[in-house]
Amino acid sequence: MKLSQVLLATICSFSLLLVSCQDAVDQPAAEKADAEGWITDYDAGLTQAGKEDKMVLLDFTGSDWCGWCIKLVKSTFSKPEFQKFAAANLVLVELDYPQGKEQSAEVKAQNEKLSKQYGVEGFPTLVLLNSKGKEIARNVGYLAGGPEGLEKWVEAAKAN
Numbered sequence: 001m002k003l004s005q006v007l008l009a010t011i012c013s014f015s016l017l018l019v020s021c022q023d024a025v026d027q028p029a030a031e032k033a034d035a036e037g038w039i040t041d042y043d044a045g046l047t048q049a050g051k052e053d054k055m056v057l058l059d060f061t062g063s064d065w066c067g068w069c070i071k072l073v074k075s076t077f078s079k080p081e082f083q084k085f086a087a088a089n090l091v092l093v094e095l096d097y098p099q100g101k102e103q104s105a106e107v108k109a110q111n112e113k114l115s116k117q118y119g120v121e122g123f124p125t126l127v128l129l130n131s132k133g134k135e136i137a138r139n140v141g142y143l144a145g146g147p148e149g150l151e152k153w154v155e156a157a158k159a160n
Contacts, residue, residue: 038094045093056129064098066123068142082147
C-alpha cells in the first residue's frame with residue numbers, strides 16, 4: 001500500500017473515531033434534562049420542592065464541553081440507583097452553560113443570575129437546597145462514588 005493510501009485510511013479512521021466519541025459524550029448530556037427528571041426552571045424547582053417537601057439539587061454544568069460534568073452524568077446521574085433516590089428525595093434542576101447547544105435568552109439570563117447568586121466559580125458545582133430554598137451543602141468539582149457517593153453526600157447534609 002502506498003504511503004498516501006495509508007495516511008488517508010488513518011485520517012478517515014481517526015475522523016470516524018472522533019465522531020463516535022463526540023456522539024458518546026453528547027448523548028448522556030442530552031438525555032439528562034429530558035429522560036432523568038431534570039428541569040431547567042429554578043423557580044419551578046423551588047415551588048415543587050416546597051409542595052413535595054423535597055430538597056433541590058442544583059447542577060451547574062457545562063454539559064457539552066466540561067469533561068468532569070460529562071463524567072458525573074455517566075457515572076452518577078444516568079444510573080437507575082441515582083434516579084430512584086432522586087425521585088424520592090430531590091427536585092433536580094440543571095443550570096447549564098453550554099458552548100455548542102442553543103438556549104433561550106430567558107434560560108441564559110436565569111443561569112447567569114444564579115451563577116452570580118451562588119458564587120459559582122467552576123464546573124460542575126452541585127448545590128443542595130432544603131425545601132425552603134436555603135443552601136445546606138455544596139460540592140465543587142466531580143463528586144466521586146457514583147450514586148452511592150452522591151446519596152451519602154445528600155444524607156450527610158440533611159443530617160447537619
